[in-house]
Amino acid sequence: MRESDLLRHIYTRSDDLAAAFGDVLVGPGDDAAVVRTSSGDRLVITVDQLVEGRHYDPATDLDLVARKAIARSVSDIAAMGAIPAFGLATGLIPRGYADADDLFDAMAKWARHWNCPLIGGDIAFAGEGQPLSMTTTVIGKLDPAANPTLRSNARPGDELWLTGQVGGSFASGWHLRFDPRLAAGLEASKLPRAAAIDLSDGLGRDAARVAVASNVILEIEAAKLPISHRAKSWRDACADGEDYELLLALPPRPPEAKAPPINTAPTLIGPVGQVRALHPGESPTATITDPHGSTHDAQSLGWDHE
Amino acid sequence: MRESDLLRHIYTRSDDLAAAFGDVLVGPGDDAAVVRTSSGDRLVITVDQLVEGRHYDPATDLDLVARKAIARSVSDIAAMGAIPAFGLATGLIPRGYADADDLFDAMAKWARHWNCPLIGGDIAFAGEGQPLSMTTTVIGKLDPAANPTLRSNARPGDELWLTGQVGGSFASGWHLRFDPRLAAGLEASKLPRAAAIDLSDGLGRDAARVAVASNVILEIEAAKLPISHRAKSWRDACADGEDYELLLALPPRPPEAKAPPINTAPTLIGPVGQVRALHPGESPTATITDPHGSTHDAQSLGWDHE
Structure with missing residues (x-):
C-alpha cells in the first residue's frame, strides 16, 4: 500500500473528528x-x-x-x-x-x-x-487574532507565491540546512484569509493538495518559478521535493500594487500563478504550464513514498 | 551507553528549561x-x-x-x-x-x-x-484545581499505595491489556499534594525514581505487596516491569482511618510501605524489606534497557 492510499484512509476515518471532539478544530490532513x-x-x-x-x-x-x-x-x-x-x-x-x-x-x-x-x-x-x-x-x-493558514483556504482569484526557490534541494544540501519560513507564515496569518503548505513532496504534488483541500484549480506558470540552478528542468524542480519553502495562496492585490501582499524576509517570490474555480465536471488539481504553453497535471509530479 | 545514562544527561541538560522558558512548568524527567x-x-x-x-x-x-x-x-x-x-x-x-x-x-x-x-x-x-x-x-x-501528581511530591510520613498487582505482566498478557489508571490519578490530583509514577520498569526501579525526585527514602514491605501469582518471587514481581499500575505516595491518614485516602475503582491496595526522611549522609533510594526482615536496595531491581 502506498503512503497516499494509507493517508487517504486515515483522513476519511477522521472526517467526523471535529464534530465528535469539539476541541479539535483541524484534524489530520493539513x-x-x-x-x-x-x-x-x-x-x-x-x-x-x-x-x-x-x-x-x-x-x-x-x-x-x-x-x-x-x-x-x-x-x-x-x-x-x-x-x-x-x-x-x-x-x-x-x-x-x-x-x-x-x-x-x-x-x-x-x-x-x-x-x-x-x-x-x-x-x-x-x-x-x-x-x-x-x-x-x-x-x-496561534496568536488570538491569527487566522491559521489552512490548505483549504485558497479561493478563485488568489495569487500564488513562494518563499524561495524550488528544486535541487538534495544536490545543494538545502534539505539539511533550510530555514523554516516562520516569518512568512506568521505574516500570512494576519490576513483575513490565506492558504499555505510547506513543500516537502515537490511543488507539483503539494500544490495539488492545496487544490483538493480548497476544491479549486491552482494554475502555476513554469516560466515564473524561481528554479534552482541545480535542478535539471522545471519538471525536476517541481518533482524533487524537500524544498521546505511555503507555497501561499493570497487574496489578489489591488491592480496598481507592485509589492507582494505581505512584507517578510526573504521577500515573497511571485506571483507564480493563480487560483481559479472548477469548471463543471472538473476535479480539483494543480496544473503547470510549461514555457512552450503546454499545460501539465501537477499531481503526477513529485514523491509518493511506498 | 545505557538508557539510564543517556536519560541522566538529557535531564541535566534540561535543568534550566523551566527558568529559560517560563511556560515550561515541568520539563523532562517526570x-x-x-x-x-x-x-x-x-x-x-x-x-x-x-x-x-x-x-x-x-x-x-x-x-x-x-x-x-x-x-x-x-x-x-x-x-x-x-x-x-x-x-x-x-x-x-x-x-x-x-x-x-x-x-x-x-x-x-x-x-x-x-x-x-x-x-x-x-x-x-x-x-x-x-x-x-x-x-x-x-x-x-489538567483541571484548573488539580495538583499534578509529580514524582517529586513524596514527603516523609507519606504512605505508599498501588492501583493493582505487580509482577507476571508478560506471562499474563497484562502488559497488552492493562487499563491506564486514569481515575486513580485524577482523584489523587484533587489532594493538596500527591506523588505518582506509572510502573513500567518494575516497582523497584520506579520506586527509586520517586525517591530520587523527592529526595527521600521509600520503604516498601514485600509482605504487603499484591504480587501476581504468575511472578515466581517478590523479587521477580518487583523487577518484571510493565505493570502499568500507579505507585502513589499519599499523605498519611488520620489514625482511626480504615479506607484508602482516595476512593477510586479499583480500590487502592496498601499501604505497601511509607516514606521517610534521609538520614545524614544517606542518598535517596527505595528499599524493599523481604518477608524475613532483610532489607534490599530496590534500585538494583528492574529494567535498564541497553
Whole structure:
C-alpha cells in the first residue's frame, strides 16, 4: 500500500473528528492539527519522522541530522501561521551506536534555536545495523487574532507565491540546512484569509493538495518559478521535493500594487500563478504550464513514498 | 551507553528549561511534561515508542499492539493526574507489511476509546524485515484545581499505595491489556499534594525514581505487596516491569482511618510501605524489606534497557 492510499484512509476515518471532539478544530490532513484548550487558546501540533537512509544519507554530519529532525516539524508549524512553543523527540537507536548522547544534545540545541525546547521524549534501542530513526513533535501557538493558514483556504482569484526557490534541494544540501519560513507564515496569518503548505513532496504534488483541500484549480506558470540552478528542468524542480519553502495562496492585490501582499524576509517570490474555480465536471488539481504553453497535471509530479 | 545514562544527561541538560522558558512548568524527567498556555491552561504531554520484538512479540494480535501503543502514553497522562485530550501517532513500517491500514485504524479506535483522538501523525517506510515501530504522543488537560501528581511530591510520613498487582505482566498478557489508571490519578490530583509514577520498569526501579525526585527514602514491605501469582518471587514481581499500575505516595491518614485516602475503582491496595526522611549522609533510594526482615536496595531491581 502506498503512503497516499494509507493517508487517504486515515483522513476519511477522521472526517467526523471535529464534530465528535469539539476541541479539535483541524484534524489530520493539513500541515498540522489545530486544537482549542479549555480557555480558548489555540495550539497547532505536528509530528514527523526522520529515518536514516530514507530522509538523509548515513554519512551526514550528526548536527545536520539533528537540525533536520527538528526543522521539518517547525516548518509544519510555519505552514499554519503559528509560533513554535514546545517540542518532544524520540530516538530509535541501533545497538552499538556511539553518538546517541551527541545526537540528543544537538536536537535539544536546535529545538531551543527555534523556541520549542524539548520538554520530553523517549529512547528505545533497535538491533545492530538497523537505521537510526527519530520523531519530533512540535506544539505551536496561534496568536488570538491569527487566522491559521489552512490548505483549504485558497479561493478563485488568489495569487500564488513562494518563499524561495524550488528544486535541487538534495544536490545543494538545502534539505539539511533550510530555514523554516516562520516569518512568512506568521505574516500570512494576519490576513483575513490565506492558504499555505510547506513543500516537502515537490511543488507539483503539494500544490495539488492545496487544490483538493480548497476544491479549486491552482494554475502555476513554469516560466515564473524561481528554479534552482541545480535542478535539471522545471519538471525536476517541481518533482524533487524537500524544498521546505511555503507555497501561499493570497487574496489578489489591488491592480496598481507592485509589492507582494505581505512584507517578510526573504521577500515573497511571485506571483507564480493563480487560483481559479472548477469548471463543471472538473476535479480539483494543480496544473503547470510549461514555457512552450503546454499545460501539465501537477499531481503526477513529485514523491509518493511506498 | 545505557538508557539510564543517556536519560541522566538529557535531564541535566534540561535543568534550566523551566527558568529559560517560563511556560515550561515541568520539563523532562517526570512521567510527562507540564506546560502552560497563554491563558494559563495547563497541559500534560508525553511521547512513547513501541517497537516490535522489544515491547511486544511479533506474533501479537494487531489490535493488542495498537492498544498498547496508545495505552502506554495514556498511562503517563494518568500518572500526572491529567485527562487525555489529543493524540498523534507515527508508524515506521517495514516494506511489504500488509496490515498498515488495519494498524492505524486500530490505533485510532483505541485513541478515541481513551478520549485522545488522533489529530495527526506520520508514516514512513523501512526496509523489509525491519521491526515495525510506532510512537504515540498524548496531550492531556489538567483541571484548573488539580495538583499534578509529580514524582517529586513524596514527603516523609507519606504512605505508599498501588492501583493493582505487580509482577507476571508478560506471562499474563497484562502488559497488552492493562487499563491506564486514569481515575486513580485524577482523584489523587484533587489532594493538596500527591506523588505518582506509572510502573513500567518494575516497582523497584520506579520506586527509586520517586525517591530520587523527592529526595527521600521509600520503604516498601514485600509482605504487603499484591504480587501476581504468575511472578515466581517478590523479587521477580518487583523487577518484571510493565505493570502499568500507579505507585502513589499519599499523605498519611488520620489514625482511626480504615479506607484508602482516595476512593477510586479499583480500590487502592496498601499501604505497601511509607516514606521517610534521609538520614545524614544517606542518598535517596527505595528499599524493599523481604518477608524475613532483610532489607534490599530496590534500585538494583528492574529494567535498564541497553
